[in-house]
Amino acid sequence: MKGIQKKYGQDKLQVLLLSVDSGYGINPQRAMESDLKTMTKQGVQDWPNVVLPNGMKDTERMFNLDGYGLTLVDPNGIVRGIHIYGDDVTELLEKGFGK
Amino acid sequence: MLIYRKIVSLFAVSYRFSLLKLHSPFRTAAASLFLLPAVSLMGCQSQDVRASNAKPLPMPTAAKGEVVVKLEPSRLKREGQLKIGKGWFGAPTFDQKEEQLVSGNVTVNGEKFAIGIPKDGPYELKADEDEYKNSSMRISVDANNDGRLPDHESWFSSNPFRIGDSMFTVSAVDPGGTWITLAKSSVPLAGVVLGRRCPDFELWTTTGKKVTLADYKGKHLLLDVWSMT
Numbered sequence: 001m002k003g004i005q006k007k008y009g010q011d012k013l014q015v016l017l018l019s020v021d022s023g024y025g026i027n028p029q030r031a032m033e034s035d036l037k038t039m040t041k042q043g044v045q046d047w048p049n050v051v052l053p054n055g056m057k058d059t060e061r062m063f064n065l066d067g068y069g070l071t072l073v074d075p076n077g078i079v080r081g082i083h084i085y086g087d088d089v090t091e092l093l094e095k096g097f098g099k
Numbered sequence: 100m101l102i103y104r105k106i107v108s109l110f111a112v113s114y115r116f117s118l119l120k121l122h123s124p125f126r127t128a129a130a131s132l133f134l135l136p137a138v139s140l141m142g143c144q145s146q147d148v149r150a151s152n153a154k155p156l157p158m159p160t161a162a163k164g165e166v167v168v169k170l171e172p173s174r175l176k177r178e179g180q181l182k183i184g185k186g187w188f189g190a191p192t193f194d195q196k197e198e199q200l201v202s203g204n205v206t207v208n209g210e211k212f213a214i215g216i217p218k219d220g221p222y223e224l225k226a227d228e229d230e231y232k233n234s235s236m237r238i239s240v241d242a243n244n245d246g247r248l249p250d251h252e253s254w255f256s257s258n259p260f261r262i263g264d265s266m267f268t269v270s271a272v273d274p275g276g277t278w279i280t281l282a283k284s285s286v287p288l289a290g291v292v293l294g295r296r297c298p299d300f301e302l303w304t305t306t307g308k309k310v311t312l313a314d315y316k317g318k319h320l321l322l323d324v325w326s327m328t
Contacts, residue, residue, distance in 0.1 A: 001323070013319045016302075016310060020326045031327075032305045038327040048304040059324050060233060061258055062300060064251065064290035073297045073320040077312060082251040082291055089321070096319055 001070075002044060004089060013093070015047050023055010072096075153220070155275030165270060165282045166205060168214060173202040175215045177239045177248045200239060200248070201276050207263040213241040214262070215248065216279060222272045226257035233257060238269060238279075242292045254290065261290040291322075 005015055017039075021031035031051050039045045052058035059065040065082075072081035072092050081092045161167045179196040186192040200215030216222065216238055226235040235257035239248040242263075254260035256269040266284040273279070288298040297320075299312045312320075 015321045018324045050302045068324050071322040075317045077296050079291045079297050
């Protein structure tokens with residue numbers, strides 16, 4: 001993910017983290033702090049992170065997502081990939097950038 | 100009914116063992132060997148039979164703002180979520196369960212969509228709020244009409260769900276699985292669907308910044324559902 005972000009730059013691609021830790025009974029404040037620790041360790045502390053108070057129940061309700069993974073939305077707001085991983089992300093992005 | 104059946108089976112098996120005239124210690128050991136699986140098997144059988152053998156109710160007339168969809172046996176299957184695990188010597192294992200559906204068609208804003216629900220139920224429309232996992236029935240919508248129903252094209256019936264660019268709720272479902280009643284919902288568009296616009300969102304980041312879908316106009320956006328646990 002870090003590599004992908006670096007490759008395309010912030011002006012072409014943005015990542016929005018949706019943390020579901022609170023859904024496992026972790027206090028949202030504590031979840032926020034632990035998330036930041038993990039993000040710092042991975043060098044992505046600058047990425048916007050949203051702690052969803054009801055965890056996966058919120059992702060279900062808002063996006064119909066009930067599992068971990070990536071969802072790609074193109075510059076026109078059209079969904080191009082759901083539950084995508086690894087090479088699929090790169091492939092879809094390359095297609096999106098017309099490569 | 101289930102308890103009654105279990106008691107009857109216990110008596111039946113016990114009676115058969117008494118006829119075999121086994122010596123007492125052998126009889127006890129042999130009986131426990133046979134009785135336990137017999138009892139658990141009976142329990143499983145009655146649960147399996149429950150949904151698929153439920154008597155279908157007559158199809159109701161649609162009320163205003165509702166649509167009644169006739170469901171029939173079909174080839175459609177819901178593809179479960181691909182679960183990647185670790186097997187022997189750390190080798191990856193892949194597990195993806197399929198679920199046979201009964202399906203029908205619904206037309207929304209001039210577009211026809213196939214929808215389906217599990218052939219054998221259970222048809223629970225409400226989720227237990229205390230449970231971590233939503234246990235309500237899954238309703239599948241073939242959003243891109245490709246005849247495939249991956250996991251992301253199925254919705255929990257306890258939540259409003261998306262068909263095309265409209266939201267619906269499940270009002271009722273036949274216990275026999277022959278029809279389902281859907282009602283148009285006024286909730287804002289929700290749920291990501293391949294090839295369709297992402298629903299608007301307004302969220303607050305941990306740094307106190309408001310983010311909306313409009314902020315990402317002209318850029319690709321990767322939504323990453325994650326957890327540090």
